[in-house]
Amino acid sequence: MIKKLVVIGVGLIGGSFALALKKAGAVKHVVGMGRSQKNLRLALQLGVIDEVADDYATAVEGADMVFIGTPVGQMPSIMRAIASHLNQRTVITDGGSTKQDVIQCAKDCLGEHFVRFVPAHPMAGAEHSGAAAAKVDLYHGRKVILVPQPKTSVRAVAKVRAAWLACGAKVVRLKAREHxxxxxxxxxxxxxxxxxxxxxxxxxxxxxxxxxxxxxxLRDTVRIAGSSPEMWRDIFLANQVALLGELDAYAEELQVMRRALKKKDGATLLSLFEKARRARERWIVPPARQ
Amino acid sequence: MIKKLVVIGVGLIGGSFALALKKAGAVKHVVGMGRSQKNLRLALQLGVIDEVADDYATAVEGADMVFIGTPVGQMPSIMRAIASHLNQRTVITDGGSTKQDVIQCAKDCLGEHFVRFVPAHPMAGAEHSGAAAAKVDLYHGRKVILVPQPKTSVRAVAKVRAAWLACGAKVVRLKAREHxxxxxxxxxxxxxxxxxxxxxxxxxxxxxxxxxxxxxxLRDTVRIAGSSPEMWRDIFLANQVALLGELDAYAEELQVMRRALKKKDGATLLSLFEKARRARERWIVPPARQ
Incomplete structure (x- = not known):
């Protein structure tokens, strides 16, 4: 049981984490912090959180767990702000979409508390953002990737793992770079x-x-173009090298298709479409089994 | 009332047309034709059609309307096969995804019956194909584009328009090139x-x-990669020029994003994402209002 959970950034990710833990009876009291007082009041009204904290010092005081659910670009300032107020028991974790940069940031900003920082990333999202987007079952049946470091406390990892299991998620581990x-x-x-x-x-x-x-x-193909621009700017900047590699390989695949179209090469087009269709059928998780 | 409707290609498009007309009481008897006997038997079992025709001659004999619901690449041979069996009353129409090539094909293959050919294209689809994919409400609230030619009979256009209205669709007109x-x-x-x-x-x-x-x-972004490879090969070949133009402009937009990512230009990335997000919110039809 988490007696006091602090959620910093009460949006889709952090809000859904709080709702799922509440439903599972795995948390007693949830304190919210964030940039937007309007969003925090809404989170309070919706029962996503139980209290809005005035500052980081009071927010994290005596907390069992601090969950950082903001875009990754905000994490350095948040981690620096909370570091001096954390106690020796508090587990810190996050839901950031990139891990190498977040881990480096935690090393730089959390000081002695870095050993109780458990880098994490739930494989769930939506094109909506803010506390109103929080859903109690967002993580149900979804993978959550934990990226513990050599120095990370085993007890801290166990606590974060238990929280995600309580949310109905499947917990897996990866190395930061692989993630x-x-x-x-x-x-x-x-x-x-x-x-x-x-x-x-x-x-x-x-x-x-x-x-x-x-x-x-078209509607489905561009659904995720409705996602938070700020969050995605941060992700792109944080994962620049890997993303450039993927982007270039995709652009080349696009040119393979263009060349076949330019030559009116129906056989190649058919084979490209069949390959893509087969891959989708084999490996893409359909909605029903989620 | 359509007394006899012939559907050539009883898949998602043709099958859904038949089901919707039946539900509206706008058709009496539906005859199916196609390449796959297995699919036609399934269509019969599912009540999508009332009869499987043995050949084109008996299929179109005395028909009020012939609907061609096959991939566009099959239309030349189908139109040539039915042309000599059509009578002076039969209205011919299609659901092909491209219109300039289908119209040229009808001009070349239908002879004197070209005046009763009404080029059409319903704005609905799915990543599934075959008779089992047919849905009675596929066209409900969807746009259907009619592309009548200068010589097209006004009576024929009125009949096709009435059929689509009976399916619950909204009928609009475009020029073939614009389509x-x-x-x-x-x-x-x-x-x-x-x-x-x-x-x-x-x-x-x-x-x-x-x-x-x-x-x-990812699942939503690639949903339509499950679409029929054959159908899409035909569409790509038929609409090559316009599609190459779109593909190149899209590839350039991708490079604009790549350059911003390469330079770690967060301000440009943010503005690109915001522009895309706004356009989606303004202009993409959401599922609920469909």
Missing amino acids: DEILAAVSHLPHVVAFSLMGHLAQHKNPKRLLGFSAGG | DEILAAVSHLPHVVAFSLMGHLAQHKNPKRLLGFSAGG
Whole structure:
């Protein structure tokens, strides 16, 4: 049982973590902190948190666990702000989308408390943000990746693991670099694709009329272009090297298709489509089994 | 009331057309034709059609309306096969995803019956194909584009329009070239994007493990990579010029994003994401209002 949980950044990720722990009876009291007082009041009204803290000192005082659910770009200032107020028992964890940079940041900012920092990343998201987007079952059946470091306390890892299991998630472990490379491919690149496609279509001379003819195909393909721009800027900057590699390989695949189209090479087009279709059928988790 | 409707290609598009007309009481008898006897038997079992025709001659004999719901690449041989069996009353229409090529094909193949050919394209689809994919409400609230030609009979257009209205669709008119340009942007390009993204990910060294870490974002982005490869090969070849234009402009937008990422230019990334997000919110039809 977590007696006092502090959620810094009460949005989709942090809010859903709090709701799921509450539902499981795994937390007693949830304190929220964040940049937007309006969002924190909403979180309080919705029962996502039980209290809004005035400052980091009172927020983290006597906390069992601090969960940082903000975009990764905000983590250095937050970690520096809380470090001097943490006690020797408090476990710190996060939901950041990149891990190498967050771990480096925690090393630099948390000082002696770094041993109780458990880097984590739940494989769930949505194109909505803010406390209103929090959902009690967001993590149900989803993978949560833990990235403990050689110095990370075993007790701290066990506490974070237990919290995620209580949320209904499946906990797996990866090395930080592997995490960032995998996520560049299966999450960050699709966002490049969706943002670029939507950005391209928005430049047509009459996008309103044009998009009035779109159907479910385009809608689903660009759904994640509705994601938080700030969060994604931070992710792109944090995972630049791996993402550039994925982007270039994807752009090359696009050119393979372009060349076949340019030559009106139907056989190659068919084989490219079949390969893609088969891969999707084999390996993409369908909604029902999530 | 359509007394006899012939559906050639009883898949998602043709099957859903038949089901919707039946539900509306706008058709009496539906005859199915197609390449796959197995699919036609399934269509019969599911009540999508009432009869499987043995050949084109008996199929179209005395028909009020012939709907061609096959991939566009099959239309020349089908139109040539039915032309000599059509009577002076039969209205011919289609659901092909491109219109300039289908119209040229109808001009070349239908002879004197071209005046009763009403080129059409419903703005609805799915990543599933075959008779089992047919849905009675597929066209409900969706746009159907009619592309009548200067010589097209007004009576024929009225009949096709009435059929689509009975299916619950909204009927609009476009010129053939405009249709193909709009569809290249809002439908064909998203398929390039989805097929390429899935094709790229399938080439990773362990795609099964990699994609095991994917979540709803990737799943939705590549949903349409499950679409019929044959149908899409035909569409790409038929709409090559417009699609190449869209593909190149999209690839350039991708490079704009790449350059910002390469320079770690957070301000440009943020502004690109915000522009895309705004365009999506303004112009993409959300599922609930469909």
